[in-house]
Amino acid sequence: MRETDLVDYPERDAECLAWRGVRHSLRVVLFGAGSAALLGLSSACQETLTQVDSRVVAPATRPALDIADGLPRLAELVTDETRSAGDVVLGRWEDSWSMAVAAGSSLRAGIYDSAVGWDLAFDTTSARTAIESVHATIAAIEGVAHPLPPHLSRQLAEARRLVAAAETALGEGDVTEAALATLRSADALRGTTPEMVARDLVETAERALAAAAQERPDSEATGHPRARRLTDWARSAVDTGDYEKAIQRAYYACRLLGVDIR
Numbered sequence: 001m002r003e004t005d006l007v008d009y010p011e012r013d014a015e016c017l018a019w020r021g022v023r024h025s026l027r028v029v030l031f032g033a034g035s036a037a038l039l040g041l042s043s044a045c046q047e048t049l050t051q052v053d054s055r056v057v058a059p060a061t062r063p064a065l066d067i068a069d070g071l072p073r074l075a076e077l078v079t080d081e082t083r084s085a086g087d088v089v090l091g092r093w094e095d096s097w098s099m100a101v102a103a104g105s106s107l108r109a110g111i112y113d114s115a116v117g118w119d120l121a122f123d124t125t126s127a128r129t130a131i132e133s134v135h136a137t138i139a140a141i142e143g144v145a146h147p148l149p150p151h152l153s154r155q156l157a158e159a160r161r162l163v164a165a166a167e168t169a170l171g172e173g174d175v176t177e178a179a180l181a182t183l184r185s186a187d188a189l190r191g192t193t194p195e196m197v198a199r200d201l202v203e204t205a206e207r208a209l210a211a212a213a214q215e216r217p218d219s220e221a222t223g224h225p226r227a228r229r230l231t232d233w234a235r236s237a238v239d240t241g242d243y244e245k246a247i248q249r250a251y252y253a254c255r256l257l258g259v260d261i262r
Contacts, residue, residue, distance in 0.1 A: 061251045062261065063149055064197040064243075067137055071186040072130035074111070077179045079121045089118045097190075101200045108187060112180045122179035127170060130182045134163045137189055150262060152192050159188040194243035201250035201261075202238055205231040208257040227256040 074093040078086060093111055096104035111118070141148075141156055148156065162185035170178035190196055209231060212224055230253035237246035254261055 061248055062197060062201060063152065064194040064247065065141060065152060065189075065192040067140075067189060067193055070133050071137060071189055072126075072133055072182060073186075074183060077122050077126045077130055077183065079123045082119060082121045086118055086120050089120065100203055101196065102203075105187075108183075112184065115176060115180060122175045124170075124175050127166075127175055127179045127182060130179065130186070131163060131166050131170065134159065134166075134182055134185050134189070137186075138163070141189075141192075155188045155192045159185045161185075162188065194247065195238075195241075198234070198238050198243040198246035198250065201247055201254060202231065202234045204259060204261070205234065205250045205253040205257065208254065208259050212257065224257070227253040230256070 075083065075090045078090070083090070089111055093108060096107040096111075098104075099107065138156065138159055162181050166178045166181035166185060169175075169181060191200075205227065209224070209228055230249045234246045234249035234253060237243070237249060251261070
């Protein structure tokens, strides 16, 4: 059986899905049927993201923000003197982004909460540059036609709050708090990227399948075999870096499993 036999793609002939206001450093990507090559389509289309979302995303998929590289990383904010001594924790931070979403988030929170104990010192100039980088990314996102879907707007609001806290801390001379708040703000923005949206959707589908198996261990409810195959394909797509397919497949799996994705 082909994977396309498992999914009924609505709005296959959707046209004119481009919108204005997208800046060069960021694209809003509506992954799924009828959403390929959104940018560069007819500029005569005047639909907002909400209109596009109601026509394509709601029945089929979930948008993500394709943010250009440039968000700060932990290793970029520590001083040269402490970078080599902190190799272990810096490596753990990097590894956290390839973990399950909840586990990675928990690991990073632990690193941030224990930064002083890890003997990490932060560079003032690097912290200021990082704050500017986060502001630039937020500005690019705000250039997209609004309103954003709730799962993106929540992350954006959190990023704004945290980078404002970072600026306040830096103004008060607390470089450590400024750096940590900036990293948390950047993390919120990374949570909107195709990779993280894909990972979150796949893990949601996997949890739903596990719960369904516990509730009905001797039989499979209608739709579960299809959902399992879609989830397996989505996991494979994540592993190969094809986040567009991963989002598409995992979203449909979640819908088959009755998962309420907000």
